[in-house]
Amino acid sequence: MVKAASQKMSNKRAGRTTGRKANRIAVPPEKSTAASDGRSQSSKQAERVAIPEIDMELVQIPIRGIDGPLVVHNWSEKAIRDMLAKQMQIRVVAKQAKSPEEEYKASLYVAEDGSYGFPACAFKAAMVRAAKDLEGWDMITMRQLVFVVPDCRENRTITIPTPNGQKPLMHEVKTDLVRLIGTPRMRMDLVRLQKQTADIRFRGEFDKWEAVLTIRYRAGRIRAQEIANLVNLAGTVGIGEGRPEKSADMGWGRFEVDTGSTRNRRSKR
Numbered sequence: 001m002v003k004a005a006s007q008k009m010s011n012k013r014a015g016r017t018t019g020r021k022a023n024r025i026a027v028p029p030e031k032s033t034a035a036s037d038g039r040s041q042s043s044k045q046a047e048r049v050a051i052p053e054i055d056m057e058l059v060q061i062p063i064r065g066i067d068g069p070l071v072v073h074n075w076s077e078k079a080i081r082d083m084l085a086k087q088m089q090i091r092v093v094a095k096q097a098k099s100p101e102e103e104y105k106a107s108l109y110v111a112e113d114g115s116y117g118f119p120a121c122a123f124k125a126a127m128v129r130a131a132k133d134l135e136g137w138d139m140i141t142m143r144q145l146v147f148v149v150p151d152c153r154e155n156r157t158i159t160i161p162t163p164n165g166q167k168p169l170m171h172e173v174k175t176d177l178v179r180l181i182g183t184p185r186m187r188m189d190l191v192r193l194q195k196q197t198a199d200i201r202f203r204g205e206f207d208k209w210e211a212v213l214t215i216r217y218r219a220g221r222i223r224a225q226e227i228a229n230l231v232n233l234a235g236t237v238g239i240g241e242g243r244p245e246k247s248a249d250m251g252w253g254r255f256e257v258d259t260g261s262t263r264n265r266r267s268k269r
Contacts, residue, residue, distance in 0.1 A: 055219040058149070061231050062212050062258040069205040070180075070253050071187060071241035072118065076106035077158055080173075085161045103202040104186040109177055111152035116184060116206075117177030118239060120150040123213055126234035129245060133233070145222050146230070149214040150176035182209035203241065210258065232257050 085091075109117045124146065131142035153176055160169040184204040191201050217227055235255040237243065242250030 052220075056216055057219045057224070058214060058216050059224045059227055060212050060214050061228055062210065063231065063235070063255045064211075064258045065182075065206065065209045065253075065255050066235070067254055068250075068252045069187070069207050070118070070182075070209050070239065071203055071205045072109060072184070073107050073201075073203050073241050074109050076103070077156065078106070080158055081161060088161065088163065090161050090163050098200075100186065100188070100202040104204055107203040108184055109154050109175065111177055111179065112155055113152060115152060116180045116182070117152055117154065118180055118211070120148040120176045120178050122239045123178060123234070124148045126237040126239055126245075127230050129237045130230060130233040134230075142230075145218050146227065147216045148178065149216055151179040151212075151214070152177050178211050178213060180206060180209050180211055182206040211255075228257050 109119065111117050124143075127146055127148075128139050128142045131137045132139050153174055156173045158171050158173050160171050162168055184206050187203050187205040189201050189203065191199055193199055213231060215227055215231075217224075222230075235257075237245045238251070238253035239255075240253035242252035244251050244254065
């Protein structure tokens with residue numbers, strides 16, 4: 001009886017096992033390697049995107065300062081030297097007496113040919129900042145579309161202090177400039193530093209000034225007239241000390257496109 005019952009149970013299990021349908025995984029037929037590679041290459045060729053040639057052009061846009069002076073403040077050799085000495089933990093001599101004339105002259109950007117200028121990067125920064133307020137444009141894109149070509153360069157030799165009485169190092173500091181048309185004069189201002197301590201600064205200012213911006217731009221993305229409009233908008237951002245972007249109560253360093261000038265022209269590359 002035990003054997004019969006055991007045999008019966010075994011048959012039932014066998015019946016359940018054999019009656020159940022097994023899950024099968026469909027295996028696709030093997031494809032020809034040559035045909036697969038051919039289709040892959042043709043697909044890549046169809047998806048390939050062509051890179052067009054960049055169409056770069058130059059435009060010269062005359063500008064002039066409006067409604068206030070352009071106040072400049074170049075880093076003087078003394079300020080750079082004192083900053084380096086502090087960072088390098090080198091003891092410096094006692095603070096020297098202030099010289100208004102020397103401080104004023106050191107604030108100016110003077111090109112190698114003796115003319116005055118202002119950093120070309122400041123004009124581009126104003127144009128890029130102005131793009132933030134334009135619908136459909138952004139600052140990152142504008143950085144890649146417009147480039148201010150410098151007219152001249154300031155080249156200064158800075159003495160870098162060294163510890164333990166070693167021979168000082170000499171380093172050239174070069175600044176690309178846009179040439180300014182105007183005569184500077186000394187300006188005195190009472191300023192407050194970060195620690196709220198008062199100081200008197202002597203800086204150069206241009207009461208009336210002009211310049212010609214040479215701008216290289218991607219003609220396929222932006223037009224020359226749009227560049228002129230952008231320069232006008234950049235004039236509300238301003239350049240230099242006390243500009244509207246940084247100071248709401250001064251508004252210095254503003255400019256506009258000089259539409260009456262005859263120096264506005266375009267050229268390829």
